[in-house]
Amino acid sequence: MGRYVIRRLLQMVPVFIGSTLLIFVMVYALGDPVAALFGDRAPDPATAAQIRKDLYLDHPLWQQYVHYMAQIFQGNFGTAFDGQPVLTLMSTAWPLTIRLTIVAVVVEAVIGVVLGLFSGLRRGRTVDSGVLVLTLVVVSVPTFVSGYVLQYLFGVEWNLVNPSVSPAAPFSELLLPGIVLALVSLAYVTRLTRTSVVENHRADYVRTAIAKGLPRHRVVLRHLLRNSLIPVVTFIGTDIGALMGGAIVTERIFNIHGVGYQLYQGILRQNSPTVVGFVTILVIVFLIANLLVDLLYAVLDPRIRYA
């Protein structure tokens, strides 16, 4: 087990380098970061040269990358477009996005599993078909459409929630954005749970559980659902990284100054330290989430052994 974890951590290194290098190259191909820093004003050549030197821009790209990574690992993420350190942006943005992601994960897990279980147990009946259609609709509507529609309905038309999230962003205000963010994943979790429940429903061990005279709720929850959740948990785990990245649209809609918002601003203003910095952390979150999912998998399914 310990050796497995170490091996997996080592395997992450090339993945980390590959993905960050890629984003680094893409961002720096966007344009001149020094010019972007000064916006419309033309910088005086001496200052520009100094900045270039500081940012290693006069070195080959791979040296710039190495320099940048070295800085990052010392906690120096560079300066954002408004002159603030990127680290400061992060310290306000990450907690927001993490909270939003937590809401989304809880929503997708709880509602998705419950819906999936119900339709799986009533496969072929009206409830099942209804849920199937609903999930197809949800999957095919883009988040920015469902987001604006729900924001309009709940925030404006019915005035149930604040259409725009306040800077403090308490959980209560994040509920609607969380649902919007979770919507597509929620549909997938529902489908996945349903399929898994239907598959396991006919399994011999479920028949054994019934033959043991267990009450139905015990057969369903302890035996059927417990086994059916294995692929679902895997999906939700790997989805965490995707949700954080995907929050870019939701955060725009609800004016949440989280990771997505900062990334968007960074791209808009061609501020490479912001973009690369945030994406680097996202990559790390993604990799760690994947590792945790793999470890969790072994807990859920004892037949998996790490060799």
Next chain:
Amino acid sequence: MDTLTESPLVPRTDTLLDVRDLHVEFRTRDGIAKAVNGVSYAVARGETLAVLGESGSGKSVTVQAVMGILDSPPGFVTRGEILFRGENLLTMPADQRRKVRGAKMAMIFQDALSALNPVLTVGYQLGEMFVVHRGMSRRDARAMAVELMDRVRIPAARQRVGDYPHQFSGGMRQRIMIAMAMALEPDLIIADEPTTALDVTVQAQVMDLLAELRQEMGMGLILITHDLGVVADVADRIAVMYAGRIVETAPVHDIYRAPAHPYTKGLLESIPRLDRKGKELYAIRGLPPSLTDVPPGCAFNPRCPMARERCRTEVPPLYRVTAERGSACHYWEECVGDD
């Protein structure tokens, strides 16, 4: 001639299970498959009934109906009664029937690897019987699980109680299944081909263990098997099924001495026997009928060496051969006589 379609054979006072005229059908997209068509059999307390028959003859479906674990839909009991300790299970409220399952009658499945839950420890799965039916605490239930594992002679039970099914060998897993069925000392155990999935080398051990524990606890046993050697050793009575019906039922000695149905005769003669060395092995020709399209008359007639005109039109009832014996063949007398 005396027939037995309704009344159970061997009407004894200590009857434990009495299945009467049971019909089960599967309503599938391809049509209605009549898997069980009027099965009647009885098991007395402490008695072992062996059920024989080709694949697809309805042996498993019958016992699934008895246990109440029929795959429904598509399976439905359409007619009949299942009397257990005098009460009809089919009309019993669901919750009451659930309490019978596992506690009063228990089942041992063929493939323990798939029949045990892969993600729960064997200790949990054994202990669950006591938690649910006896209201025991988890800790006491675990102690009971260790005891049960000892009882079915699993080495180092205390150390292995927290292991998962896949960590045991096939024989050990089947012992765990047996332990689970015996846990609450039920009156009736149903074993559906309990050794078929095992290595030949451990089949006998597992069968011996089952027979021994059954004897100790005085339980009734329905044993579905293809192994006629085992039948001769452990069974008191035999029921032979064909196309969803009982074609012959008799005490084990009678049936081996002189089968009263051509199908039984074919089954017995299809096993090699020392005293018949040299004689050609008799195998039943043809295939069992499709259950969506059972031939009219005697279902066995297309394959029967004794078939004649009457067999193609008239369904044979279960004729009374002796007080304890029945045969669903119009010409059973010829069959018994000609050996």
